[in-house]
Amino acid sequence: MPRAYVPLPARRPYACRVHQLSPIADRAAAPATLPQITAGDLAWRPATLDDVPRVTALNNTIAEADGAPYRETEDETREELGAAWRDLEHDSLLGFDADGDLRVTAFVAWFPGDTTTVRTFAFGGVHPERRGEGIGREVLAWQLARARQILAASGKQLPARIGTYAEDDDPASKHRLYLHAGLEPRRYFSDLKRPLTGDAPAIPQVELTGSLRLVPFSPELDDAIRLAHNDAFRDHWGSQPQTMEQWTNGRSEFAPEWSYAVVDDAPDVAALLADEATDASTRAALDAGAPLVVAYALNSRFEADFAVRGYTFGYTGILGTRRAYRGRKAALAALAASMRAFADAGMEAAVLDVDTENPSGAHGLYASLGYTKEHGSTMYSIEL
Structure with a gap:
């Protein structure tokens, strides 16, 4: 599946209105039975993990036909x-x-850590040779109906979302299909590239101040990085807290040797605990004397994409800064260290994706570092 399917950054637009919402079961309006798929005269059954090779092959056939800037490995499919x-x-x-x-x-996906918006996402595809038969329309109807059942069964009295993604270069018929089904374009993402070779600008040297210290990623810091991420993205649209199970899933292409964190060796614990914006899990970590990660850059090596893009690259999948530490260049230090690691490993470019309406101003930061847009995608959704 395209990496854009991984749900990305988010604000909390409805928190003050949760008490006004009707019950999730009413809003979801889940059907008692799912619609039958009759178009295409196909035989249908649920997927199993034994199907990973054939699912991967079909995903890559679709990606190639649509000019997508990625390919998928069987390990990625198996993790998903x-x-x-x-x-x-x-x-x-x-x-x-x-x-x-x-x-x-x-497929229809949901996420156990959702606490302010309960989400489902639809993904999948039709072989290019079987398009135009009405299969996609009936499959999407099945996915939306199943998504409504999942939301209703969650019992979470929260705002709800049914979402999906489309690459800008996908066939126009795909975008029309989503619109016709009642999904609206909700968010736009840019895939950015920053050259590391030739006449590329120098990677910035970032000096951290006070008790902040840049460190390589280590398993011992993994949960502290997760807590920092949950705090950093609390005011980003579409983001929800990640459980440790979610956090560590999908790492087949993860490159720990290219990843970094910034820790505060002497945090003002009293001030952080007194701040009502400090979340409960961070309070518990501070009380326990656990390391306080304040920024991080987790990176991956998607070798299957190198030939498709025509260059080698390191991919920054997750980058953020705790809200209390914004403005201190901590994330910039982690990103610069990442780019330097990519270059030292012989990579020709650094790549990342960004929400174009990111509230932290990340898009401007990336532009100042030499990142430019190569591709784009749109998240479509039904908000309930």
């Missing part, structure tokens, strides 16, 4: 489909033709 909270029996469908070849995938 094998997450502990996934229910493939009820949340997936595979469509096979008369010869037994996979021609369609349909």
Whole structure:
């Protein structure tokens, strides 16, 4: 699946209105039964982990046909489909033709850590040779119906979202399909590239002040980085807290040797505990004397994408700064160290994705560092 399917940054637009919401079961309006898919005369069944090779192959066939800037590995697919909270029996469908070849995938994902907005996401696709038969329309109807069932069953009296993504270069028919189904363009993302070779600008040297210290990623800091991430993205639209199970899922391409954190060796614990904006999990960590990570850059090496893009690169998947530490260049220090690690490993570029309406002004920061847009994508959603 495109990496854009990983849900990205978010504000808390509805927190003050939760008490005004009708019950989630009413808003979701879940059907008692799911619609049948009759178009294309295909045989349907749920996916299993044994289907990982064929799902990966179909995803890559679709990506190649649509000119997508990525390819998928079987390890990535296995992590996505094998997450502990996934229910493939009820949340997936595979469509096979008369010869037994996979021609369609349909998945609906949800996330256990959601606390301010309960979310579902639809993803999948139709083989390019089977487009134009009405299959995609019926598959999307099934996905939306299943998403409504999941939301209703969650019992969470929160704002709710059914979302999906489309690359800007995807066929116009895909965008029209989403619009026709009632999904609205809600958020726009830019895929940015920053050259590291030739006449590329020098990677900035960032001096940290006070008791802030840049350190390489280590497993011992992993949970502290997760807590920093949950704090950093509390005011970003679409973001929800991640459990440790979610946080560590999907790391087949993770490059710990390219990843960094900034820790505060002498945090003002009293001030942080007195600040009502400090979340409960961070309070617990401070009380326990755990390391306080204040910024981080976690990076990956997507080798399957190198030939597609035409250059080698390091990918910054997650970058952030605790809200209390913004303005101290901590994330910039982690990003600069990441770029230097990419360059030292012989990578030709640094790549990342950003929400174009990111409230921390990240888009401007990346532009100042030499990042420019290469691709884009749109998140479509139904807000309930």
